[in-house]
Amino acid sequence: MLALNALGDLSFNDLLYEGLLAAEKELGFDVSYSEVGTDISTYEGYFFDFCAEGYDYVFLRSGFLDLCKKYAADYPDMKFIVYDTTSMDECEADNVYLYATASFESAYLIGMAAAGTSKTGVIGFVGGQENPVINDFLVGYIQGAKAYNPNIKVCSAFIGNYNDTAKALEIATSQIKTYNADVVFAVCGGASLGVFQACYDNNVFAIGCDADQYVVYNKKGEAKLAENIITSCLKKMDSSVLNIMTWISEGKDIFTDTKAVPLGLRDGVVGIADNENYRKFVPEEVRTKIAAAEKDIINGTVKVQTAYKMTQSEIDALVESVTP
């Protein structure tokens, strides 16, 4: 069973669903899914429904974490996998697996790409809501950008939700026009469309998130907008679902960890989208450096900080250090 927000976002949730289908096809699991929305107050009902229906494995949104802490131990025959938690979360029950995505690692590479492609020395960041998951992207992005160009300036702003495309457009436009940003990173779900439109209108580069937005928009026949999307910060929910199910079918006991397990570049669940636009617009030299940094992060020579382990004032200080 996979519980997700709602299908049709062309990124996060659709990717989860693809992972589920892959698990069915490649590993032979019987699968089903449920759209539970974002209203946490309804989750308790869903949780007990899933328990009553007696699934072996249940993938849950991070909003279910508290319910798992309370009730998971009462259902020893079932295994719960909570996805997209922060890496600081933990759960004592021995049938719960928490999994955090190390978005800061891929965002670091994206920051390098943005700083390397920018001609004005100013890059933008448009986030959805100001929360730990989005901050993790921002923190990685700034660190990467600074690593490439210590004098880089980063404009960062948040919309306050994931739907308001008009506000996304407005914020991106002000970053481009007022602050001269010429690469804008959109981490705002469905509202990213507004950022892409602003980048297209002003002919600057955009960077997408979760799925490879260049491929997604091209598939939809919108080559016009896709043209300005130079790469995307991949968060491959499909491979993470498949990976976890593969481990389970191989008999690996992943449920003994009480702490959340961060999966990152090493596990191949995050990354930087490499497509023809990336090779066309991001200079060769930058791409080589990014590939080297990717290796260094994996073997541990480059340490990137995650927002989950930073205090708010540390994050603020980092953001301020690059404010134009």
Add this chain to the structure above:
Amino acid sequence: MSFSEAIGTFLFSIFRLSTPIIYAALAACITKQTGLLNMAIEGIMLTAALSSVVFSALTQSVVLGVLFGMLAGSLIGGIISYANLIGKTELYLTCIAINLIATGGTTFALYMITGTKGTTFSALPSLEVPNIDIPFIKDIPILGTMLSGHSILTYFAFVCAFLVWLLIYKTRLGLRMRCVGENPNAALSVGISVTRIKTVAYLISGAVGGLGGAFMSMSYVTWFSRDMLAGRGFIGLSANNITAGSPVGATLFSMLFGIADASANVLQITAAGLSYFVKMIPYIITILGMVIMEAIRIRKGLKFKDQVVRKAIAGTANEKDLT
């Protein structure tokens, strides 16, 4: 980019941000004059935004797209007035219900029409309301960047404010609307159908709100996405509330919200903490303004009563003198 150009773009964004709020405020203003609070503007605008995208894609005509947006707004206005005036439902509950229906209903309609639940982008070939460059003015630094190149609907928002003013203060219908708003019983006693006037007000209000919806989906951006209004209708409503139904005041106050929004967008980048404060300002002014307006009104009322009492005393005094 030069400094003057940066200032110009900032001022430009104020107008763009204010436009949907102005339409919402004007729509609220019309019903306010008849004594009704139109809390459903958010839902009206959301429905209109979807409707104009769908019909502009179907008919491939910008004008028809906008018109269908207005019609959809009027339709919702009609539904509210029918439920409220004929069905005698509680107005606020009806409006809240309409807003909730609009949120779910537009997403449902979106899914039925396009098969996606997110946006009509690339699924529907909808059109855009053209932008206009004003000759001569566009070459003036700052002023040109600020005033030229807006959507027709942005310019029309200001025309609309004038038209609403004209409607309320210079026409028979407007007089009747104000009369119904001030004292429905008095209006009834001189043979004005209160129900009819209120219904007409709701229909016009819906159409004006519809223009705002059409601006959102055919001009601001060129697609419909779920929940795209994101509270702009409610902000317009509060802009109207503080000015107590004055179209000019509502427009100016909507601009203030636009200014705060634009400043917050820019400030968020350099001073994140300050941007939240700036966003708060219009709401603080709303509350303060409402208190002040109410105080003025009460004092005016007292003065009026005072005069009546004095006249009455004077009258009796005269009577005494006569006898």
